[in-house]
Every structure is written in structure tokens, then in C-alpha cells.
Amino acid sequence: MRTSLTKSMTVCCSAALVAASLLCGSVFLGATAAEDNGSLTLHCVKDDVILENLQWDLYRVGSRNGDTFVTDGNFAAYDIVIDDFSDDAMAAYAKTLENIAVLDDTIQPDREGATDAQGTLIFDQLPSGLYLVCGEILKVGEAMYIPSSLLFEINSDHATMDWDAYPKVELHTKSEQEVRYTIKKVWLNEADEPCDPTTTITVEIYCDLELYQTVVLSEENDWYYEWEDFDYYDFRVKEVVIPEGFRVEYDNNDTQYLIKNILMPVETTTTSTDATETTTTVSSTTLITTATSDERLPQTGQLWWPVPVLGLLGVLLVAVGLRFRTMENNNDENETF
Numbered sequence: 001m002r003t004s005l006t007k008s009m010t011v012c013c014s015a016a017l018v019a020a021s022l023l024c025g026s027v028f029l030g031a032t033a034a035e036d037n038g039s040l041t042l043h044c045v046k047d048d049v050i051l052e053n054l055q056w057d058l059y060r061v062g063s064r065n066g067d068t069f070v071t072d073g074n075f076a077a078y079d080i081v082i083d084d085f086s087d088d089a090m091a092a093y094a095k096t097l098e099n100i101a102v103l104d105d106t107i108q109p110d111r112e113g114a115t116d117a118q119g120t121l122i123f124d125q126l127p128s129g130l131y132l133v134c135g136e137i138l139k140v141g142e143a144m145y146i147p148s149s150l151l152f153e154i155n156s157d158h159a160t161m162d163w164d165a166y167p168k169v170e171l172h173t174k175s176e177q178e179v180r181y182t183i184k185k186v187w188l189n190e191a192d193e194p195c196d197p198t199t200t201i202t203v204e205i206y207c208d209l210e211l212y213q214t215v216v217l218s219e220e221n222d223w224y225y226e227w228e229d230f231d232y233y234d235f236r237v238k239e240v241v242i243p244e245g246f247r248v249e250y251d252n253n254d255t256q257y258l259i260k261n262i263l264m265p266v267e268t269t270t271t272s273t274d275a276t277e278t279t280t281t282v283s284s285t286t287l288i289t290t291a292t293s294d295e296r297l298p299q300t301g302q303l304w305w306p307v308p309v310l311g312l313l314g315v316l317l318v319a320v321g322l323r324f325r326t327m328e329n330n331n332d333e334n335e336t337f
Helices: 007-023 073-078 087-103 306-336
Strands: 038-043 055-065 068-071 111-114 120-126 129-135 138-140 143-147 150-154 160-165 169-173 178-188 201-207 210-217 224-230 235-239 246-252 256-263 266-271 278-283
Touching: 038 129, 055 073, 055 087, 055 120, 068 073, 073 087, 087 129, 087 150, 087 235, 087 246, 111 120, 120 129, 150 160, 178 201, 178 210, 201 224, 201 256, 210 224, 235 246, 235 256
Parallel strands: 038 160, 178 256
Antiparallel strands: 038 120, 055 068, 055 111, 055 129, 129 150, 138 143, 143 169, 178 224, 201 210, 201 235, 246 256, 266 278
16 A cells, blocks of 8 residues: 655655745755756665665646646646645645656656666756656555655746755554555635535546546535455545536545545626726635645645744844933933033
8 A cells, every 4th residue: 555645755855855945046955046947856865775776757737827836737627826835735736746747547657767776866957837746656575655745946037056955764564454545625715615505526436547436526425435455455536527616636644534525716807997907916815724734725825924024123122222312311421420
């Protein structure tokens, strides 16, 4: 059973690789500048064991749009905007994009490769864009090495990067133990429920990338399903048809699978009084911001860096004011004598 992509990998690779180049265009993990294209070098080792012949797929998933990334190309239909670089948000983006890449038959990797005898694999000559790399489970005897995926950017407009990455790899030992797996569907909108109460969701369950079972989730079963099987399988779930006006997000741990349908912002058009120009705005009132910790949404649109700066400036101004006041008091005392 393939375990989930870990949050720590997302912090070390996904968030760091993307955010570093997005926010400041600087180097990371030995990155160097190139003229037009960049590269990614993977170094795969687990507990001093060199992981040779570990298979990796590389996908170009999107491109930069100002201070965000948007999916395009083969991933355009999923309409994912990466505008939150917090740990939780990056973990969700990485898991969702990997699930899409692996289970959508219409999406093929741009590049494929396997690590060499030193556990190294290089993807070079990569043009600008946001990339995802996904590793397959490597089985060696009774051991299964499960690599975490990562996101990274090649940016020729700022500084094309040659990345060195050390993906987190989990070691899982094959056993005959049966475990319980669960699927839970949640709606993230103002009502925490579908717009139409009669809505049903069809979910495909895949075992080692083969269709295992198809289930229907609805209010009648509380948007929930469970089954039992051995713990050494790689299970994945896929929502067949995404409800109109929503986008899908996937999350999981070892045995629990969460499918989130998140309400998309609604574009509204307003016309000025002279009817000579129109403006398009995005309504944020349709987005819920009080999701629980297990079902939370990426929080966007707020900059926290000015807070410590302004706080320090306030302290300095107070100190200067006190200094001037002390000097004034001293002058008054001197005048008295």
C-alpha cells in the first residue's frame, strides 16, 4: 500500500522550490543560472540505501501569472490556481496534481526516467514553467520504497534554475494485514453542502492504477464509503464528474481519502453609469473561510511581512520621542538653575 505524500516533503521541496523562485527569483539547493532552459537533478537515497532504477515521471503543469501559478496545457481543464504558498496549501496542491496526473488517461508525462547506480536522475533542457515530478513505488524483496512528489519552477524571465532535490522516501514493509480504507466527500462553500440536495457523486477507486471499484456518494450515505483490503496496495480515488462551479482537491493519509469540492469564485460584471465601460470583479463572498483543520481552504490575499516592519518602526518612533522628551526636561532643569 502506497502511503500518502508527506507534508514535510511538501515543505522541503514543493513550497521551498516554488516559493523561493516566485518571491525572489533566488537560487535554492545549489541552483545555478542558465541562458534559456533549466534542469532538475534528483538524488534518491533512503537510510544509506541507494535507490537505483527508481522510476520518475515529469509533467509541465502550469505557468506563472504575476504572483501566482495557473494550470495550463493538459492540466488546464482542472482550473487550479496556486496562490497560497503555506505548508498546508502546497501539500494539497502537490497531492491533487499528482492524483490528476496519475489517474487521467489523457495526460501523459512530458519526460520519463529512472535513477542510475548512484540514485541520480537528471531532467534537463526544461523551458519555463511549473513542473511536477512523481515517483513510482520501488519494490525490493519485501520492502517498498515510496517516493514523495514535488513541484518546482523553471523561470527564464528571472533566473532559469538548475535544481538539486533530495525527495523524501518512505520505507514500507509488505504484509498480509487487512486494513479498513475510507472515502469522505466534503463540500467547501457557504452551506457546506451541494447546491442541489439530489446531487450524487461517482468515485472510482483504483488499486495499483487499475480500476478496482466504482461507488456513488450522496446524502443518503453521508458522502462516505469504506472497504477492507491488504495494506500493501497503492489505492487512489478519482471523482468522475466535478460539479459545475466547483473545483476538486484530493488529500489522503495511509488509509483515509478526502475529496474536497471547493466552490469557485464567481465573476460578476458591473457597468458604469455612463454605460461606456465595464469592469469584471471576482466575488469572494462565495468562499468559506471557516473550514475545520482537516478540511481547511488555502487562505490568500493577505501580506504579513509589513507587520513586523511597522511594529519595529513604531518602537523606534516611541524611543525617539522619549529621547526628545528627556532632553527637553533636562533643558528646563538647566534653565531653572
